[in-house]
Amino acid sequence: MLHDNRWKVISCYYANNGLQSNEFSDGASFICKDGHTMYFGGTDGINWFDAIKTNNMSWKANVIITGIIIGNKERNTDIMGDNFNLEYEDNSFSIHLSTLTYDDPNNITYLYSINGEEWTRLQPGMNEITFSHLSPGTYKFRVKAMYNNMSSQIKEFTMHISSPWYSSTVAYILYLIIIGVIIYFIYHYQKRKEYDRMQIQEHIHAEQMGEAKLRFFMNISHDIRTPMTLIVSPLLQLIKEDDDMHRRSVYETIKRNAERILHLINQMMDLRKIDKGMLTMHMQETDMVNFIDDVYSLFSDQAKIKDIDFNFTHDSDTLSLWIDRHNFDKVLVNIISNAFKFTPTGGKIDIELTHNDSEANIAIRDNGEKIPEENIKRIFERFYQAQNSVNDNNMGTGIGLDLARSLVELHYGDIQAHNIDNGDGCEFIVTLPLGNSHLKPEEMVTDDDDNKKTDLIELNEEDDESAVEDNKMSPDKIDILNEQLSNRKRQTIVIAEDDDEIRQYLEHELSGDFYVIACPNGKEALTAIMKEIPSLIISDIMMPIMDGNELCSKVKSNINTNHIPVIMLTAKSRDEDRLEGLEMGADTYIVKPFNLDILRRTIINLLHQRELLRNKFNGSESQENNLEKINVESxxxxxxxxxxxxxxxxxxxxxxxxxxxxxxxxxxxxxxxxxxxxxxxxxxxxxxxxxxxxxxxxxxxxxxxxxxxxxxxxxxxxxxxxxxxxxxxxxxxxxxxxxx
CATH class of the missing domain: 1.10.10.60 (Homeodomain-like)
Incomplete structure (x- = not known):
């Protein structure tokens, strides 16, 4: 060991360097006083050293790469000088090193450095460098060998590992293109989605507005029916009692316009039924020539008043179509009324019926002002109203043509409107299929069924007329009818009506024949009913505190009052409203405005039926109580x-x-x-x-x-x-x- 104050060097010697052997005896060592002469004893003799006189050893060796092992296979063909190129799947490999010196290879130590990092030392005698899953890229290696603190020259080489196809430059460019396309489509998809959302929102808003308008009109119609009762009922009495021809003419004018208001209200009710899918068609074979001629005659007087040339032409004397007679006339009436509204005085309106082998066309044309082309597709929209110089002062509700379109579609037909090319005005064409093969079995009715229905309607009308005629004989006739009910005491009737004028009107008209208790709401009426136990109850549905349905339910669920007949008198005319009232136990349902004569006859009939039932079950009718019976207990x-x-x-x-x-x-x-x-x-x-x-x-x-x-x-x-x-x-x- 050679040392001074700054450094020390350790040199290793072996038998091949002149030692007696590589094994020495324990304790067999000696250092002289001079400090640099040393003696060592071994199995084959003694070695002595003079550290100062020992010559520095030199080792000339070059490190070379003898092979690369990839997947247990050695590859030399990939070696091109100092550059090595490997594929991505070959990124786990081993490098074999050698100095081509074989005298003492077990004492040679190899060191390597990657990309200028610190040296990594292998175990002495190991000449293999192993790498696993090396990332793609270029690596600069430096390797050297150490022997007895002697270093070989540094060997440098470059190792390049290719990237996989999905990490290549071309792949990244493709990725950027794909991402760009995706972003483009996402942007346009979001834009389209926002547009669709706005369209749906607009459509929903339009439907909500239409529903709100229709609901508003429905509520208004309920409010209109109540005062119309006080117009129609007294008016019918005036027509019945007054024989002056001039005043009767005025009364008829009032009655005709009142019926017009009710017609508008009924149109809104029909639209509501169509929206709810509750309007059922009753199709039957009909001669359209006679059917249209009947509708045509309704407008003849109006055509004369406005000096309009009004004509009806047809290509055959008879033409059979399957239609709902009670609904299809509304289609024709609305279209013809619209034509009269838009046609000036002295104009012309034509109705033309034509047909071919598969369908029939009903064309209604006028020579009034044209419909603006940008608005012609909107005229069948609900609440849309076209404006021009003819009808600015005669605006409608905007529901007639919408009702006509809906009814035509329920007839499996089509309705179109367009301006006349070679002239003024516009034309509406209703197309209906011939035959009944397109109809469902439940939609078709035979003439016998319709005759029964017509007979029933006529019978009801005769009853109405007979009620009017009977009341012409009042008070004698009424006294006779009341005498049929009971000669013991005057019948008591409870009226529940929140409208003061109708309540007072009913009380005034009925108090001559019955003892009337009038109440402004259902709660007060219930108290009076429980106290007096009347013979009959007349109740409105929409009332504060307690409505008519709740009142009827409480009356019918009480054993002391469940025998009392209940007449529901209301402006709610929908079938579901009628059904709700009947489910609560009401005996009959009369819609406002009502005919007072019909109401009076209904009251008399119900009281008479109760009197008959009372006599039947108490034995007065058959005097069964006076018959001696054999008592057999059931x-x-x-x-x-x-x-x-x-x-x-x-x-x-x-x-x-x-x-x-x-x-x-x-x-x-x-x-x-x-x-x-x-x-x-x-x-x-x-x-x-x-x-x-x-x-x-x-x-x-x-x-x-x-x-x-x-x-x-x-x-x-x-x-x-x-x-x-x-x-x-x-x-x-x-x-x-x-x-x-």
Whole structure:
């Protein structure tokens, strides 16, 4: 070992360098006083060293690459000088190094450095450098060998690992193009989506606006029907009673315009039914020549007044089409009315019916002003109104042509409008298919069915006319009809109507024949009904506090009042409104504006029917009570007697319930519930409660002043609950009932 104050060097010697052997004995060493002479003893002799006189050893060696191992296979063909090119899948490899010196290879140490980093030393004697999954790129290697602190020359070479195809420059360019295309399409997709969203939003907004308008018109129509009642009903009385021809002419004008208002209201109702899919077609074979001629005659007087040349032509004397007669006339009336509206005085309107082998065309043309081309596609939109100099002061509602289009489509037809090319005005063409092969079986009706329906309508009209004629004979005729009801006392009628004028009008008109109690809402009417138990109830539906449906439901669910007939009198004319009222138990449903004569006849009929039923079931009709009968008790009577026996024996017992009765009688709870519902129209629980309340009412009538004792005697334990149930049944609290 050679050292001074700055550095020290360690040199290794072996047997091939002149040592007696590579093995020395323990403790066989000596250093002289001069500090640089050393003696070592070994198995084959003694070695001595003079560190100062020892000559520096030199080692001349060059490091070379003897091979590259890839996948257990050696590849020399890829070696081109100092540059090595490998594919991406060959990025795990081993490099073999050698100095081409074989005297002591186990003591040679190899070192390498990559891209100028620090040297990495291999184990002595190891000449293989291994790399696994080296990333693509170019690597600059430096390698050298060390032997006895002697270094060989540095060997430099370059290793290039190719990138995979998806990481190549071409691939990245392709990626950029694809990303650009994707961004482009995403941008346009978002733009298109936003446009579609705006279109949908606009469409939804238009539908909401249309629905809001229609709902507004529906609400207005309900409000209009109420005052129309006070116009039409008194007007019909004036027409009936006044014989002055001039005044009758004025009355007819008022009546005709009132019917026009109702026609507009009914159009809105039809649109509502179509929107809800509730308008059912009843198609039947019809001669269109006669059908159109009937509609044509309706406008003849109007054509004369406006001096319009009004003509109807057809290419055959008869033409059979399957149509809904009660709806298709609305199509023609709306289109012809629209033509009269837009045609000036002295103009011309033509109706032409033509056909071919498969379809029929109804063309209605006028020589009025043309429709602007940009608006011609919108005239069938709901609430759209075309404006021009002819109709600026005669604007409509914008629903007539929309209703016509909807009805034509329900007839499996088509309707178009266009301006006349060689002249003024425009033309509407309705196209309908011939035959009935396109119709569903449930949409077709035969002439017999229609005749029955027509007979029914005519019968109703005759009834209406007979009601009018009967009232011409008032008061004698009314007195005779009332005498048919009862000669014992005057019938009581409760009227529930929130409109003051209609309520007063009905009260004034009916008070001559009945004792009338008029109430402004359902709550007050219910109180009066529970107190007076009238013979009949007339109720509006839309009322504050308690509406007519709720009033009807409460009346029909109470055993003391469920026999009273209820007439629903309302402006709500939709089928679903009628169904709701009938489901609540109403006996009949009359739509405003109503004919007072029909209302009076309905009242008389209902009261007369109740009188007949009362006489039939109390035996007055057949005097069965005076007939000596053989008493044979039926099983149901035996069951009721056993049930009443249990109830009478335990009426004051608060624990009396359905289970106790079922156990005492000896039947199941389910069977008891079914039989009680069948025999008494009440559940066992309601039956027990009502018997207890009737017993309490009986005790209070007899003068028992202590309501608490009466409550406990009838099996009730809670005073608040007893008072509430008693008031629900009798319309008054127990104290008020006792006082009265």
């Amino acid at each position: 099983p149901d009577n035996k069951l009721l007697n056993r049930i009443m026996s249990v109830i009478n024996n335990n009426l004051s017992d608060p624990s009396l319930n359905v289970d106790m009765i079922a156990q005492e009688v000896g039947i199941s709870r389910v069977h008891l519930h079914r039989k009680m519902k069948e025999l008494t129209n009440q559940t066992p629980h309601d039956f027990i409660r009502n018997l207890r309340l009737k017993q309490a009412a009986h005790l209070l009538e007899q003068g028992y002043q202590n309501i608490t004792e009466v409550m406990f005697a009838c099996g009730f334990t809670n005073s608040a609950s007893f008072s509430t149930m008693f008031k629900n049944l009798y319309g008054r609290s127990p104290r008020e009932y006792m006082k009265n």
